[in-house]
Amino acid sequence: MLRGGEAALQRLEAIASRTDGARLHDEERRVAAILEQVRREGDAALLDLTERFDGIRPDPLRIPIEQLQQAWEATPADLQDALRLAHERILSFHRAQMPRDLALQGPHGERLGRRWRPVERAGLYVPGGRASYPSTVLMNAVPARVAGVERLVMVTPPGPDGMPNATVLAAAHLAGVEEVYRIGGAQAIAALAWGTESIPRVDVISGPGNLWVTLAKKAVYGRVGIDSLAGPSEVLVIADHTARPEQVAADLMAQAEHDPLAAAILITTSEALATAVPIAIAAQLENHPRAAITRQALEEWGLIVVCDDLTEAASLSDRFAPEHLELLVEDPEALAEHIQHAGAIFLGPWTPEAVGDYLAGPNHTLPTSGTARFAGALSVETFLRHTSLIGFNRAALEATAPAVVRLAESEGLHSHAESVRRRLA
Template sequence: MRDDASSVASPSAGGSPAAKRLAAIAERTSGGRMQEEMARVEAILTQVQTQGDQALLELTERFDGVRPDPLRIPRERLAAAWQATPAPLQEALRLAHQRILAFHQQQLPADLAITGPHGEQLGRRWRPVERAGLYVPGGRASYPSTVLMNAVPARVAGVQRLVMVTPPGPGGEPNATVLAAAHLAGVEEVYRVGGAQAIGALAYGTETIPRVDVISGPGNLYVTLAKKAVFGRVAIDSLAGPSEVLVIADHTARVDQVAADLLAQAEHDPLAAAILLTTSEALAAALPAALEAQLENHPRAEITRTALNDWGLIVVCDSLTQAARLSDCFAPEHLELLVEDPERLAEQIQHAGAIFMGPYTPEAVGDYLAGPNHTLPTSGTARFAGALSVETFLRHTSLIRFNREALEATGAAVISLAESEGLHSHAESVRRRLS
């Protein structure tokens, strides 16, 4: 879709066609249809909660056409998948693993210990969750990269038990490279189940699959809605999906590269969004033909065309500042800056899951091996959320130890505050220690 951003003067000026269209794209997974889909998801979750493994077998047979009995893939099968992986792909997986590991090792937070003015001890202690559930999508594509992006930060955090779920393929087995990546990342517990039913299994536990403390990993609409439904019973990383890219480009950008980057996102899913904000009329005019040329003989052309037709957008902006403001209104998952001075423009951006700067930084490098995590906030949630990280798999506990001097110095204030709230025994608990 082509639009004109000339009437947009600030992020709050939401009346332009471009701003309205961006808002509609951001809300593509909400509305009345989503209420119907949520009802379906809740029915699936209830079935899993009440029927356990039997529900997983029946639902997987219904949705995926196979009955995954047994549910668990033997560890020997994971090792065999790694051994059968071609050497160049093994090396690529090792490189990705090394880079992701190195980046996430820098994220480990330090415990905090402070001595107060009266000798009281205050602190914060970090500990990993005991069990983490890793969701790895399947279906339209396979994602060994997602195995690494979820398992590595969990391992760095110190999680002892990783429980991975992934949909079975047409022959009943998940993708072999996904299993190989699990072996490389040290994941020993893998189950052949996907969709909302897999999220239910991780949240509630079944006879075979243990209940976990946190669920991470992106998925389709039903996976995202299921994660939303079980949040509170179990922690989740974010509501990630469907995917999106927003490209800001100026006169220096090559149209074939812009087209390739937009298609790289659109090929994920019919609900994926691909948006160009540009100051170049020539680029905007040339892009449709460039897209069409690269869609010739594209192996995922049907999915890609659907995404572009429904959730694609080209906007011509008066300036890069205006483009940055529009981008912040959308708060994209992936933001590419194909401009002459990307670092300067990045300083103007407030809301984005990840920013890719310059012509040699396609979003694909972030998907696979740059280092930062590729599980990112979508649908505008980058306004308040960030990437999956080591902290996703950690919890922190406050540590407090007062001595008598500290309680005597602060007790009167505690008593006063407690009495102002009408909580008699709160005040009394301090008063009795001071009397």
């Protein structure tokens, strides 16, 4: 537990940069080697690398569309209902995001505009490993579908039986994804970026993953678009005297159970709450199915800070720029007005971060590691590109020609100016 001030700021900065360091250079070299191997060898590299890292040789790579249908039909009815509800809410929210084309007329009758069009192919990465994430399928596939992307190419790691998680496949069927390949890791990102004999090259890659996936996305950016460089997950809870210790504890643990690198931070104005929350965490860790992961994350990247007031708490939060920010305070709406940097803000005691993960509607793929200072959630626009439209008539060119010529001459670009002069000669 820390008091607000410089010590708290330093600890928050250390948590935000927890994946920095010399280790990254070694990992980047390994990732670069994987990318090059896939670029050179195509499907053969995918089979060899998946056998090496996952113990499975996924031949064939693609999962037949009939198996996606079968996975959905084998899903328990109550889970089907939950997936449908999540799909409907996510779909409704993202439909409201669709940008409109812009069409303006300039002062001399010229046409000015901006036109939105979807990318042709999108690659969706759905992680496996410590957990299965059907919610990630929906959060990536739905905005791509709403944007109008014609071809969705999903990659996801195989499990010990050689197949991805059945609920992940069921979610793919529900979301209309027909093309699913059972590969993961950096090799899957390489396949999406360069294409192989079986897997098409895509225009945009979205979806979170482990460190190797993130470094691979970073390496291929520029050849393809990416949604973001997602780091380990994090939650910051601002709480006052009205917050209940067992709820705060559960919310912190809900983030910590993701990954040993997940961060869970409480900033509170209540000494009593700061004292009670660790006790509540210890009680909830008993018989917890992911106790080892949760405990490691809390011990290494957990933090409790006591502040004099909510203004100081908001200031500390903005310095950290959390992925998820919960406001468990008496007037969450008022406090939210003072927050400048957060991926998503959860307002009040009835809004645990879990509802955002699954079905609230806004996307759960959010900026991490302080990037909420300049980035936002994955959205429909991730899968769209916009083109400017400019159409001058003679009157417009005549009216603006002197300025265009003068600006071109100031930059020493003779032919720029001449291209205008010759039209008006």
